Amino acid sequence: MKPINVGLLGFGTVGTGTAKVMIENGALIESRVGVPLVLKKIADLDTTTDRGVAIGPGVLTADAGGILNDPEIDIVIELIGGYEPARTFVLQAISNKKNVVTANKALLARHGNEIFAAAAKEGVEIAFEASVGGGIPLIHSIKEGLVANHVKTLLGILNGTANYILTRMADEGTSFEKALKEAQEKGYAEADPTFDVEGIDTAHKLAILIALSFGMPIELDAVHTEGISEITPFDMEFSRRFGYRIKLLAIAKDTADGVEARVHPTMIPAASMLANVKGSFNALRINGDMVGDILLYGRGAGMMPTGSAIVSDLVDVARNILHDAVGRVPAIGCQPEAVCDRRVKSVDELQTQYYFRFTAVDSPGVLSKIAGVLGAHGISVESVQQKGRVAKGNVPIVMITHEAREADVRKALTEIDNLPIVHGKTMLIRIEGEGD
Amino acid sequence: MKPINVGLLGFGTVGTGTAKVMIENGALIESRVGVPLVLKKIADLDTTTDRGVAIGPGVLTADAGGILNDPEIDIVIELIGGYEPARTFVLQAISNKKNVVTANKALLARHGNEIFAAAAKEGVEIAFEASVGGGIPLIHSIKEGLVANHVKTLLGILNGTANYILTRMADEGTSFEKALKEAQEKGYAEADPTFDVEGIDTAHKLAILIALSFGMPIELDAVHTEGISEITPFDMEFSRRFGYRIKLLAIAKDTADGVEARVHPTMIPAASMLANVKGSFNALRINGDMVGDILLYGRGAGMMPTGSAIVSDLVDVARNILHDAVGRVPAIGCQPEAVCDRRVKSVDELQTQYYFRFTAVDSPGVLSKIAGVLGAHGISVESVQQKGRVAKGNVPIVMITHEAREADVRKALTEIDNLPIVHGKTMLIRIEGEGD
Numbered sequence: 001m002k003p004i005n006v007g008l009l010g011f012g013t014v015g016t017g018t019a020k021v022m023i024e025n026g027a028l029i030e031s032r033v034g035v036p037l038v039l040k041k042i043a044d045l046d047t048t049t050d051r052g053v054a055i056g057p058g059v060l061t062a063d064a065g066g067i068l069n070d071p072e073i074d075i076v077i078e079l080i081g082g083y084e085p086a087r088t089f090v091l092q093a094i095s096n097k098k099n100v101v102t103a104n105k106a107l108l109a110r111h112g113n114e115i116f117a118a119a120a121k122e123g124v125e126i127a128f129e130a131s132v133g134g135g136i137p138l139i140h141s142i143k144e145g146l147v148a149n150h151v152k153t154l155l156g157i158l159n160g161t162a163n164y165i166l167t168r169m170a171d172e173g174t175s176f177e178k179a180l181k182e183a184q185e186k187g188y189a190e191a192d193p194t195f196d197v198e199g200i201d202t203a204h205k206l207a208i209l210i211a212l213s214f215g216m217p218i219e220l221d222a223v224h225t226e227g228i229s230e231i232t233p234f235d236m237e238f239s240r241r242f243g244y245r246i247k248l249l250a251i252a253k254d255t256a257d258g259v260e261a262r263v264h265p266t267m268i269p270a271a272s273m274l275a276n277v278k279g280s281f282n283a284l285r286i287n288g289d290m291v292g293d294i295l296l297y298g299r300g301a302g303m304m305p306t307g308s309a310i311v312s313d314l315v316d317v318a319r320n321i322l323h324d325a326v327g328r329v330p331a332i333g334c335q336p337e338a339v340c341d342r343r344v345k346s347v348d349e350l351q352t353q354y355y356f357r358f359t360a361v362d363s364p365g366v367l368s369k370i371a372g373v374l375g376a377h378g379i380s381v382e383s384v385q386q387k388g389r390v391a392k393g394n395v396p397i398v399m400i401t402h403e404a405r406e407a408d409v410r411k412a413l414t415e416i417d418n419l420p421i422v423h424g425k426t427m428l429i430r431i432e433g434e435g436d
Numbered sequence: 437m438k439p440i441n442v443g444l445l446g447f448g449t450v451g452t453g454t455a456k457v458m459i460e461n462g463a464l465i466e467s468r469v470g471v472p473l474v475l476k477k478i479a480d481l482d483t484t485t486d487r488g489v490a491i492g493p494g495v496l497t498a499d500a501g502g503i504l505n506d507p508e509i510d511i512v513i514e515l516i517g518g519y520e521p522a523r524t525f526v527l528q529a530i531s532n533k534k535n536v537v538t539a540n541k542a543l544l545a546r547h548g549n550e551i552f553a554a555a556a557k558e559g560v561e562i563a564f565e566a567s568v569g570g571g572i573p574l575i576h577s578i579k580e581g582l583v584a585n586h587v588k589t590l591l592g593i594l595n596g597t598a599n600y601i602l603t604r605m606a607d608e609g610t611s612f613e614k615a616l617k618e619a620q621e622k623g624y625a626e627a628d629p630t631f632d633v634e635g636i637d638t639a640h641k642l643a644i645l646i647a648l649s650f651g652m653p654i655e656l657d658a659v660h661t662e663g664i665s666e667i668t669p670f671d672m673e674f675s676r677r678f679g680y681r682i683k684l685l686a687i688a689k690d691t692a693d694g695v696e697a698r699v700h701p702t703m704i705p706a707a708s709m710l711a712n713v714k715g716s717f718n719a720l721r722i723n724g725d726m727v728g729d730i731l732l733y734g735r736g737a738g739m740m741p742t743g744s745a746i747v748s749d750l751v752d753v754a755r756n757i758l759h760d761a762v763g764r765v766p767a768i769g770c771q772p773e774a775v776c777d778r779r780v781k782s783v784d785e786l787q788t789q790y791y792f793r794f795t796a797v798d799s800p801g802v803l804s805k806i807a808g809v810l811g812a813h814g815i816s817v818e819s820v821q822q823k824g825r826v827a828k829g830n831v832p833i834v835m836i837t838h839e840a841r842e843a844d845v846r847k848a849l850t851e852i853d854n855l856p857i858v859h860g861k862t863m864l865i866r867i868e869g870e871g872d
Contacts, residue, residue, distance in 0.1 A: 021584050021726050031651065031774035032583050032766075129581075135727035137573075137581025144580075145565075145573025147468050148457050148747035215467065273733060276712055290457050290744040291571035294734035297709060298727065308726040311584035323761035330468075338467035 003036040004318040007067035007098075009089055010079035011044035011060065014103055014130070016051040017307030018077060022314075023054055029311065033318050037311075041067045068092050075317050077310060078102040087111050094118045094126070099326065101313040103130035103306055106195075109204035112211070112218040116331040125320060126331050127313035132158060132205040133282050135305030136298035137312065142212045142286065143333040149288030151213035155268075155432065156250040158205040160280035160300045161189045161196035162228055166246055166265075167278045173233050188280055198227030199248060199263040206250035209284070210261055214254055214342055215334040219261070222344035226264035230427060235357060238385060238398045239267050239429070242355070245275040249432065258343035260350065267355055267431045273297075350406040353382070353431035355398065358416065359424040362395040366421050370397065373419070377412040379404040394423050400431070439472040440754040443503030443534075445525055446515035447480035447496065450539055450566070452487040453743030454513060458750075459490055465747065469754050473747075477503045504528050511753050513746060514538040523547050530554045530562070535762065537749040539566035539742055542631075545640035548647070548654040552767040561756060562767050563749035568594060568641040569718050571741030572734040573748065578648045578722065579769040585724030587649035591704075591868065592686040594641040596716035596736045597625045597632035598664055602682055602701075603714045609669050624716055634663030635684060635699040642686035645720075646697055650690055650778055651770040655697070658780035662700035666863060671793060674821060674834045675703050675865070678791070681711040682865060694779035696786065703791055703867045709733075786842040789818070789867035791834065794852065795860040798831040802857050806833065809855075813848040815840040830859050836867070 006022070008015055022029070022039050030036045042055065043064040067073055068089060076093040078100060080086045086107050091114075093100050100119065102108070108115065108131055119126040129139045133156075142151065157163050161183055168179040180197065183189035195201045207220040228248050239246050244267035253260040268275050273295050277283040282300025287293050299305040320326045330336060360366045371381060382400045401409075413426050442458070444451055458465070458475050466472045478491065479500040503509055504525060512529040514536060516522045522543050527550075529536050536555065538544070544551065544567055555562040565575045569592075578587065593599050597619055604615040616633065619625035631637045643656040664684050675682050680703035689696040704711050709731050713719040718736025723729050735741035756762045766772060796802045807817060818836045837845075849862050 025584055025586065025726065028586060029584060031770045034771050135724075136730055137577045140581050141573045141577065144752065145576050145748055146744065147751045148461055148465060148744050150461065150464060271712075273709065273712060276707075276709060288571075288744065290461065290740045290747075292735045292738075292741055294572055294732075296730075296732055298730035302728075304726045305728055308582065308584050308724065311726075312581055315583045316580065319764050320759075320761070323756075323759065323764050325756070325759035325761035325764065328755050328759045328761065328764075334467045335470050 001035045001322065003038045004075065004321060005038050005040040005073045006075045006077060006314060007040055007070060007073040008042040008077045008079065009064055009067060010081065011042050011046070011051060012079065013303050014306045014310070015042070015044070015079040016053055017303030018079065018310045019053045019055060021304065021307040021311045029315060033315055033322070035322065037314055037318060040073060041070065043067050064089055068096055073098060074321055075099045075101060075314060077314070078104060081106070083107060083110060090115055091118055094122050094124055097122055097124055099125040099317045099321070101127045101310055101317065103128070103310060105131040105201070105204040105208060109207040109218060109220045112208065119331060120336050123327060125317045125326055127317055128208070129313045130306045130309035132208055133284060133296070134298070134300040134302060135308045136282060136284070136296050136300065137309070138209070138284050138296055139212065141296060142209065143329060146286065146288045146291060146294070147333070149290045150254065151286060151288050152254050153287040154206070154209055154213060154250065154252040154284065155274060156206065156209070156284040157247055157274060157277050157282050158250050158284070158300060159196050159202045159248060160282055161193065162202070162248040163277065163282070164188050164280045165197065166228060166231070166248060169231065169233060169236050170240070170245060173236065175233055176229055176231055197229050199225045202248060202250050202263045206252060206261065206263055210252045210259065211332045213252065214259055215332065215339055216342045217339060219344055222261055224262040224264070224347040228265050231265055234396060235427060235429065239355065240270070241385070242383070242400055243270050244268060244431065245270050246429065247274065251432065255345070258345040261344050262347060265429050267429050269433065348407040348410070351403055353403055353433060354401045354409055355429040355431060356401070357427035358397045358422055359394045360397055361421045361423065362393060363421070367397060369419060369421060370416055373415050374401070374412050377408040379408055379412055437471045437758065439474045440511065440757060441474050441476045441509045442511045442513060442750060443476060443506060443509040444478040444513045444515065445500055445503060446517065447478050447482070447487060448515065449739050450742045450746070451478070451480070451515040452489055453739030454515065454746045455489045455491060457740065457743040457747045465751060469751055469758070471758065473750055473754055476509060477506065479503050500525055504532055509534060510757055511535045511537060511750060513750070514540060517542070519543060519546060526551055527554055530558050530560055533558055533560055535561040535753045535757070537563045537746055537753065539564070539746060541567040541637070541640040541644060545643040545654060545656045548644065555767060556772050559763055561753045561762055563753055564644070565749045566742045566745035568644055569720060569732070570734070570736040570738060571744045572718060572720070572732050572736065573745070574645070574720050574732055575648065577732060578645065579765060582722065582724045582727060582730070583769070585726045586690065587722060587724055588690050589723040590642070590645055590649060590686065590688040590720065591710060592642065592645070592720040593683055593710060593713050593718050594686050594720070594736060595632050595638045595684060596718055597629065598638070598684040599713065599718070600624045600716045601633065602664060602667070602684060605667065605669060605672050606676070606681060609672070611669055612665055612667055633665050635661045638684060638686050638699045642688060642697060642699055646688045646695065647768045649688065650695055651768065651775055652778045653775060655780055658697055660698040660700070660783040664701050667701055670832060671863060671865065675791065676706070677821070678819070678836055679706050680704060680867065681706050683710065685868065687868065691781070694781040697780050698783060701865050703865050705869065784843040784846070787839055789839055789869060790837045790845055791865040791867060792837070793863035794833045794858055795830050796833055797857045797859065798829060799857070803833060805855060805857060806852055809851050810848050813844040815844055815848055
């Protein structure tokens, strides 16, 4: 049988990892697929750097068009990243009837609906296992393993950089700034870490998972997104005392009146499996109506794990090509006509428990004033701790509330932050109490 | 398009769960597959008990032949369990060109090679996601998600009953007997718990996973198998002091000179993800050469989680039928001609660390005698604790060794157990030190 020809756009870290997996494990992959997967062409503007991969002469070119228009190429891998020219190249590959594999979560979160529609129209595959969770087969598990389930809840640690920083802060008591610097020195964080630490990358991934899990279009802008840069060692210490750990969580819930979609620092029980996901590892806990709780854990990034996921998609698509079964599993898991719009709830509608850190003057009556405002907004307090040290005449007061409504919480905090006895903005961390 | 017709053999707990998933989530499943999956017939000797599932009149019959010979049935689900008549029915379904879905690990571990060969010959699918890990998509993840990897190591908690018992023993300090009784009362353990507590069920599952992971035939008899019934609260307490937890682990390793395949109580670092898998949950840690460590966790048994896995297989097979792509993924993941015999190593060849509990008379010089025998066999001791209480004039001595060879350990223990100062058989627990 004819080999499957693959063209790769983007020969950076993940591109290099993908090429290594294809070449080093080529015989293994052939034993599984039945035919070889051949890396016919690689396009990258940098055609001179030695990536340490044994590609043949003439494979590497600066001309993406040579891949997009090569009639012998069956599958195009897009690993350029970002919006353009990735979007244009992906759409061009699709309109040239090529199947596409991509790891580009930013692209899919922003333009996925357009790309999925184009792929369905042209009758080609669009596969994106590597876009979420690196080497962990999250997307296959949701689309195929849990196909018989209504997904009810997703709780995910989907950004290794943020999780590395939070782990260092929890274990070593270091500040966010110091942990970030260390992450940058170790190569876990980029020079501009905004996407990772402000939750944007996690939101991209969550938007994709929500579409797959709930059978709806991708709605990135509906994901409420907060980052971890305001977390202090003090918050870490108090969350530990209360029996929690702080993680940057991607949270989605299917509720009777809409879908919750949010990314923010979250306090979760210290004994839970998710709380024990450390360093740069990722994990996703999925609750399905039939299967109950599932947790998938592994390396969410890195050259070889991501390459492993890209090649698993290549094999999947290659098997469909060989069996003339392209389109066997729809891009977001359900048939296009079954995709339905779901209302995404505003964060104001959220009902959950909260951790507050107030910075108040060190004088009697302060607690009573704060508690009074909370009470007036129907927010009841589960526990209070006030034993922190005084800094510049201020004392931190931390509280855990019972379940409250976010709209009420916001109103109460605005009022409290305007009290003369309160200095600076109050820190709010949401609590996700469900065990696993 | 025509619906896919399904026949179910065996209407017990898992059969009932499967029917519930198909009926309660029927619309969801149709939205994903594109056509309905219809449960056309169910065969069970008990045709009168109300299972609380809304099946139509005439669906339930005592006649398995009516399913096996129904030309309209596309997929047969075998949930009878055990060897016969399950084997005969499965082979008959295959020879009648029906695709088969089964949860029967005992059957596959013993007769899987025969069944896989028959399915390949007749050009039908044999799917068995539910046979290992209940609702966790372990088999799909190995066969498809990690398809680009040489699997190097499997470490699994694959029996919920045994894990429930060990969790109770660890958390409450109860004896094996008491924890077993409690598991039986709660419905986690059967009246005859031998398969679960003696590691046999775990060995069945490991034998299947090894075939998939290493591309070799199933070799159940080569899996070294020990159970948990000899573990005492004393062992639990000491493992905790040494920083470990005891789990019944399924272990497979791909080494230069063969495959390790063993099931036995194992001490693993208390901080590892696997050590924190509690109660009746299951988990599998997989190390792949490209992806690194992956961990999959969830409910390894139960009516609905297992039903979820069965239906995921139905959907997979249905999609292949609809796209005329039956045989798209070979039963054990690689092409039949690529399956190769691998040498499975004897446990005597094992090199690992050990925990020993000796029962010796309470007199000076005992430790020196025991250590002397160990030293003579090249076994060096990492730490010793002797502070247990005296019972009937005997005192327990516990030790952790450095890495040693199992053949030497066995010789040394035989010698030690024959010393007049040692009473009773020495307890041995292997240690798996690799973190995760």
